[in-house]
Amino acid sequence: MSKSCYVEHCNKEVSSFCTTCEINKYMCTDHVGQHIIQAKSHQIEALFLSLSPIKLECFRSKMSLYISYISKVKSNLCNATETLHNLIESQHAKVLVKLEDLESKINSIINSSESGKICETELFDMISNVKIPEEAVIFKNIKGLNEEINIFYNQELFKNLSSENSIFLFSDSRRLVGIDLITLKSKVISEKKKIAAWPQCCKINDRTFFFNGGWGSEAVGCTDIFYIDENRFEPKPESYLRWGGACVNHKDKIYIFGGSPACSGQSDLSNYLDLETNQWNDxxxxxxxxxxxxxxxxxxxxxxxxxxxxxxxVYENDAYTQIVNINDEANKIIFERWVITGKSFYEKRSDESKEWVEIPTAYGWKGNYLYTSLIVRRDNYVYMMDNSNELQRFDIEKKKIKKIPLLPVS
Known part of the structure; x- marks a missing residue:
């Protein structure tokens, strides 16, 4: 007797089961990903024995195609990198030849002058005939190399990889717009759902995002999980009407703290959405x-x-403990072990230390609140969109913040 998927109203034939749940959960291929997201540490095993010979062969064929594709991508990446390396060496050699030729001419004139074999007028003519190339001429080949690199990094090969380094902004029409933090290009990611301004937002994983509430003509409470690869929004139960609340993913629960329930005013209400039960809890x-x-x-x-x-x-055991004292009228943004304000930068020194050190800065940031609570770190930079819809980049090492110009939305 064939089993059906454990997801309600799904009668598709199962292809896998979870061995971690107290009662083995059987699921169809469509819902394996959903279960993995909601239960990250669970062990999923495929039901090869339940597949018919035809389906099993189809499965193996698809896996073979995937493996072939990965091998091709790896090969393309290696070849492209080698091509770039050769281009760099070639352009370097050409510029070096120009500079060495110039150096040789100048040394020849110096030697002739010091030997006294030529008169002053001849020496002057020799100097006049030396043409020092303009910087634009020397670096012409380097410009060509930059174009090659630009083409390389915008190949189809990197289409999916670069989208992992994205941050969201929202246009006036409330489309979901993303910024690729490698190319700084803005692109409409989805128009399937109108996203309100200033929503609560966080990452569930690199390919899945959580959205809640925001401000349209009024505060809203709608909740969705967005699967970027599938361009799909999955509705979740609504919560309090609000915008500008803190939002964070921790242990398969999405926590939201405070926010504003209207165009003015603020709230102290806090709750979390349990991703396993799909229930909000105060x-x-x-x-x-x-x-x-x-x-x-x-x-x-x-x-x-x-x-x-x-x-x-710190929120722990359903209670709050203050660990850093900062002027309560200052806008403050926290990410990992750093707090950014309009005047100062606070840093937690180490995992062992409980000390937070204040570092006064002069980076001139207005201290605007964020358009979306999603903050992204890449290497030594922290990126965030402020309420003027401008991308701000904070340099962790130099302790400086800078506005980053963006290319138009495509």
């Missing part, structure tokens, strides 16, 4: 009502700060 209220809040997970703990909170708080 938790302890914030110490003070606040909006333009952000949150992060550091050393296994949730840290929260915001516009009207008097610093940074």
């Amino acid at each position: 938790i302890c209220k914030l110490p003070k009502a606040s909006y333009a809040n952000t949150a992060t997970v550091l050393d296994g703990q949730i840290l929260i700060t915001g516009m009207l909170l008097s610093g940074v708080y």
Whole structure:
């Protein structure tokens, strides 16, 4: 007797089962990904024995195609990298030849002058005939190389890889727009659902994002999970009407702290969505009502700060403990072990230390609140969209923040 998928109203034939759940959950191919996202550490095993010989052969054929594609991508990457390396060496050699030729001519004139074999007028003529190439001429080949590199990094080969390094902004028409942080190009990702401004937003994983609430003509409470590869929104139960709340993913639960329930005012209400049960649960209220809040997970703990909170708080065991004191009227953004304000930068020195050090800065950031609570780190840079819809980049090493110009939305 064939089994059906455990997901309600799905009668498709199962292809896998989870051995971690107390009762083995059988699922169809369409819902394997959903279960993996909601239960990250669970072990999934394929039901090869339940497949008919025809389906089994089809499965093996698809896997063979995937493996072939991966091998091709690896080969293309190696070949392209070798081509770039050869181009760099070639252009370097050409520029070097020009400079060495110029150096040889000048040395020849110097030697002739020092030997006294030629008169002053001849020496002057020799100097006049030496043409020092303009910088544009020397670097002409380098410009060509830059074009080659640009073509290389925009090949189809990197289409999916670069989208992992994205941050979201929202256009006036409330389309979901993303910025590729490698090329700084803006692109409409989806028009399937109108996303309100200033939503609560966080990553579930590199390819899946959580959206809640925001501000349209009024505060909204709709909730969705967005699967970027499938360009698909999965509706979830609605929550409180609000925008500008802190949003963070921790242990398969999406926590939201505070926010604003209307065009003005703020809230201390906090809750979380359990990704396994799809239920919202209330938790302890914030110490003070606040909006333009952000949150992060550091050393296994949730840290929260915001516009009207008097610093940074740890949320643990359904209670809040203040760990950093900061002017409560300053807008504050927290990410990993850093807090950014309009005047200062705070850094937690190490995992062992509980000390947060204030570093005054002069980077001139206005301290705007964020358009979306999604913050992305790439190497030594932290990227965020502020409420003027401008991309700000914070340099962790230099402790400087800079506005990054963006290319038009395509």
